[in-house]
Amino acid sequence: MNDKVQTGTSVLLPAATIDLFLKDKETSEAARSLVNDWRFARVTVSVEEGDIETAIQSYEQAGSPSLIIIETDTTGDSFVGRLEALSANCDEGTAAIIVGPVNDVNLYRKLTSMGVSDYLVRPVAQDTLSEVIAKTLIDQMGVSDSRLIAVVGAKGGVGTTSLTQALVLGLSQDLNQKTFLMDAAGGWSTLGIGLGFEPIAKISEATRVAANHDVDSLKRLLVQPNDKLSVLASGSDPMLENMVEPEEYETLIDLLMTSYPVVVVDLSASRPALKKAVLSRAHELLLVTTPTLPSLRAARTLMHEIKTLQGGATHGLDLVVNMQGLAPGKEVPKADIKAALEREPSTVIPFDPKLFFGAEAEGKNISQMKGGEQIVDLMLPLARKVVKNPSEKNVESTDAGENGLLGQVLNKFKTKS
Ligand SMILES: Nc1ncnc2c1ncn2[C@@H]1O[C@H](COP(=O)(O)OP(=O)(O)OP(=O)(O)O)[C@@H](O)[C@H]1O
Ligand SMILES: [Mg+2]
Structure with missing residues (x-):
């Protein structure tokens, strides 16, 4: 049924579990091959020979996965009845996709109206x-x-x-996007200096409240440099202690992404495990380097690792060359940078110590400084990439759990009776 080409799915998928109950050999084969798709690196797929009865039995005792895919030979009322029995055994957030024998628009409509995510015709x-x-x-x-x-x-x-600060100022002030900024540096954070706040929070506190879905407590850990920009005011973690685990940090990202259309993470001064977790799932990656040999060498190595992380082809990576003019005569020329890194820098930012160090010394953000708007402007093309329609008012949040969940099947039947 789903014959539209979907967009926006070219990302590493969130950690999830999928159980498939299938009889069709070709579809089972296709399901087993999902492990070869880079987007599925964190998705656990289990394929079992079976149908809706097998599925019902499976979840009598055990908890249900994120998504169940079931093949059926019958599509009449009896199947719909069995779907109701299945939903009674499933946890609220479980989604379902049905694979059936025939193309049937009425059935598709009926199933999706009941909360089933999709109906596909076998073989898939x-x-x-x-x-x-x-x-x-x-x-x-x-x-x-x-x-x-x-x-x-x-x-x-x-x-x-x-x-990163110039980027979020561009997103929030120039493009009018509701934006969230945080770093992963813990006690090593310098975010507060450029944005003029005292670190009041620990990242570990933020991840704890995120794990409890405690949005009110999270709000107390934020500062708002402008109407559209919220920043996690972290930095009070101890410098010499390990902070949070990648999974905990990701829980925080998950929560933020249900409320903010754009979430920006500054990965500088963070540990490799956190860098890896965030780089794996980001839609856009900005790699910052100076035009100097040690930095460009490191950039090349990092780009290779990112490529591997993304399954062999790099997606959404932009190279930002910063501090051009820092060491005249000793810098690597633009053409050589392109040859070494096999891509053009997306933007080049001049070395301007008066502006950058001046902003820090005066406790101002860069756009409040004379000449600072030009730096923001140089970052704007990168900011625009994630904004669907800059003239449009910002995209508001999507509510998780509103559609397509198997739990709704149960709710539907409950409200009927
Ligand atoms: N284009 C520039 N011209 C002049 N100075 C700059 C420029 N960009 C950044 N700086 C200055 O360089 C210093 C380091 O910058 P910043 O703290 O942003 O780097 P970082 O990569 O985040 O460092 P860390 O690895 O410590 O997190 C700061 O004092 C900043 O003001
Ligand atoms: Mg930094």
């Missing part, structure tokens, strides 16, 4: 299966419209934090 080809699953999981997690931007430095001190 692998690209259709992976696309429909990706779409379902993204909808289910409520992150379909939100964009995650990761900004990472090839090495320390290349200006990652400063340029």
